Amino acid sequence: MTELRTASLVAATLATGLSAGLFYSYACSVMPGLGQADDRTFVTAMQRINVAILNGWFALSFAGAMVLIIVAVVLQYRAGGGAAMWWTVAAAGCYLVLLVVTMAVNVPLNDRLAAAGEPGAIADLAAVRARFEDVWVRWNVVRALAGTAAFGCLAWALTLTGRGGSA
Incomplete structure (x- = not known):
């Protein structure tokens, strides 16, 4: 059972x-790069990125992370809890923030951008971009921070597990 508990924690961390x-990549490279582009390029790129990201590999890590974190918490709880379990619970809380921000802010913004239509047919690309960019970027930073905090919590839980602090 120890191997399964550790494996679930490793998988959740990955x-x-x-x-x-x-x-993080969006926060420090993609969005700053697109921020330098003209309105048509920005809207076109974001619309295409928002379609391309909806794939199985993204879904596996994005949704799978929370599932794996929960599995790790349950397995640690069944083994008697301990410090590693509490760090894993903290990771679940941080990752929940990432999920809520994504579903409450970023996805609706992506949907509105898609609903604006083909960039060539949009009368005021600057207005469409203005309603999207700053809010999306700000909340993406929150997602990056929450995801990084969750990753850090899981990394520490793994460290504690390696030291025998899982139970």
Whole structure:
């Protein structure tokens, strides 16, 4: 059972790290780069990115991270809890923030951007971009921070597990 508990924690850490890294990458490279583009390029790129990201690999790490974190918490609880369990619970809380922000802010913004239509047919691209960019970028930073915090909590839980602090 110890191996399964550790494996679930490793898997949760890896999936969470992938998600945190994705949002970090957007925060420090993708969005600053697109921020330098003209309105048509910005809207076109974001519309295409928002379609491309809806794939199985993204879903596996994005949704799978929370599932794996919960599995790790349950397995640690069944083994008697301990410090590693509480760090894993903290990771679940941080990752929940990432999920809520995504579903409450970023996805609705993505949907509104898609609903604006093809960039060539949008009368006021600057207005469409203005309603999207600053809010999306700000909340993506929150996602990046929450994901990084979740990853850090899981990394510490793994450290404690390696030291025998899982139970």
